[in-house]
Amino acid sequence: MDRDLWSGLAIFGEIVEAGSFAKAATRLGLSASALSHAMRVLERKLDLRLLDRTTRSLAPTSAGEALLLRLRPAMASVEEVLGLLDGAREHPAGRVRVNAHRPAAVHLIMPRLPALARDCPDVLVELVVNDGFVDIVAERFDCGVRHAQGLQGDMISVRISNPVPLIFVASPHYLADHGRPEHPDDLAQHRCVSYRHASSGALHRWEFEQNGITSERAMPHNFVTNDVDVMRDAALAGLGVACLIKAQASHHLMAGDLIEVLSGWAPTLPPNHLYYPNRRQPTAAFRAFLAAMRL
Template sequence: MDRDLWSGLAIFAQIVEAGSFARAARRLGLSASALSHAMRVLEAKLDIRLLDRTTRSLAPTSAGEALLERLRPAMASVEEVLGLLDTARDRPMGRVRVNAHRPAAVHIILPRLPALSRDCPDVSVELVVNDGLVDIVAERFDCGVRHAEALQGDMISIRISDPVSLVFVASPGYLAHHGCPDHAEDLGRHRCISYRHSTSGTVHRWEFERNGVTSQQAVPTSFVTNDVDVMRDAALAGLGIACLITEQATPHLLSGDLVKVLPGWAPALPPNHLYYPSRRQPTAAFRAFLHAMRDG
């Protein structure tokens, strides 16, 4: 088959799947103009229009839909064969694309990557940090890492952490000026640092756990952010009381830059799970990454 024709067909399928030239370009590591040129060449070779394009949207034409209906199974067969060849290598090689929320990226994935790098030097990892919810299939990730309640359906999931402990903290300067709360209800008289969920846009409702009883409470918020590191920095700056992951706060508690408040009131987050599509043939590189995450 004409090499340019096969390449153009693969690009055409990627563009339709991504829904835009820009997203397809990011997935393929090419420029949008290069993809546009490839589509013009493909349509010229086939002498038929495959995409209806406007400044705001694109969609396959009826001829493009008919082509995709036959093309997708063929491309899936090629990927399956490549996956079988991949298992025959003496050692894993290739790239693994991972989407994880920031705490998992920093405190779970990164500490386990040196062992993977040592044992499998030909495996590279692309770690995309995103605290919102992501469709890992549509965005072409090999796997995602989220808390159990945020997993996509029809996925294989593997627990890679214990429940994640939290701690309420504030700076010494803040406490010297505002006093230290003794009870969750005391927060009504304090300034609080809150988290806004990236996907839903809602501000997280503070949770408390005392003697096995969990409760929620609205607190007066003086600062809101959608980044957990900014929450920590805001607490260090004396903007108020924050609820942080214990691992994130520990260095600052040890240095005295932050002080634990409301001991015995902080809840825990569910364990982190690594999840991936059940219908996708794992590559040798992904299996090596999975092994590193399970054994960390």
Template structure:
């Protein structure tokens, strides 16, 4: 068998597994149109139609299904052999591409990367910070980190923390001029700094918890941003009251540059999870990255 046909058979198997040219192309790093062209050439060489195509999906014909059933064991054996070969190296190597939201990037991943880099110098970690929701398979990521409600379906997940508290903060000058809110409804008489959710596009509704009771509300304000760092900066500049991650405000609270308000109403955000597509043979570089992220995680 010539090399071109062998390569195209591997591509054919990837398309059948993905169920679409687009998803297969994302995993292989090529366009859907290029895959469609290659499959037409393969079908022409073999003299049989292998795939049924629609505008939304692709599925094997009867002949294609028989071919895929024959190819699958061979591909599994080759994949397992390559994974074993890579695992036998003295140190795992390669690239691990991870998407995460900003607070997890700074609060969870970065503190664990120094030791990881020293132990695995041949692994490159590409950390893409994006507060929006991301399809990790379609976008070519090995793993993602998001809070529990935002996890993608059908993923293997690992908890990384117990959740973090929210802090509502403002500058001393602002509070001296506007007064200190004592209960959440007092915020209706204040300027608040609002956050626009990246994926939904809506304004985040502030949440308050006390005595087992949870309340959410829209707050007034003349400032909106989609950058969580700008919330703290706006509070420091005296624009009003910001709702931020507790660890994000900690240095400013310690120095007195910001003052916390409504502390006994501060809610706990859901836990962060690292998640990845489940499969039997994880690349060694991804496996040790997952282990490193779990090391400091709560049990």
């Protein structure tokens, strides 16, 4: 729509409601001469006289009255929408779309959602689990969660976890059949459960860390998956040695279903960060979600 036309219509409605140019000018913070000019432009564009004016009074013409009958509901709808936007800035309500890798979704986000649901019941969280990298802007997510080394440089990031320890594990019956590896070199004689990166399609190279020295190598494997929970299940099933996030394996370690191997060789991943596009006016719902996720 013509910007001058839309502005003129809003000014016309304000003048009629105020009953004078002077009062309308005070409401709008403009001069009476500016309003008079806007009305002349509007009437010229529409080729209609909308106001009958004298030195003491003004009233809409019949054409002006007909226009107002349609204009007032439209302006009320606009004001209602603007009011909803104001509410979105103040009251936490509405949807927050989040993209996170599975361990973060399970061990970081989900445990913090009950408090958010209690304190902000009108916030709807849509959590999409994806272990690959996603363009959160193109896919219309409000934020994502990844380890620090995977963040895009033009994003705002907030740390939501401590560094994430990994652990090498195998099932008791696998170790009974194949022996226990004591050194990374021993894995050449073992079966390994490997991970294929969802985004690049590359097989993950295992990392080893001891005394501040880090190395990585490709592992012999007899089972490959792109899902970290399936990796855990494969280790539980005795398919081989797996490298898991420690939190993912802790319950099974306590139950004796998995046993740690290569103790002291497992590396630690960087902390998880919640990241989102630089935005000047985030909604109250997003601010509430962000506050709930902080350490």
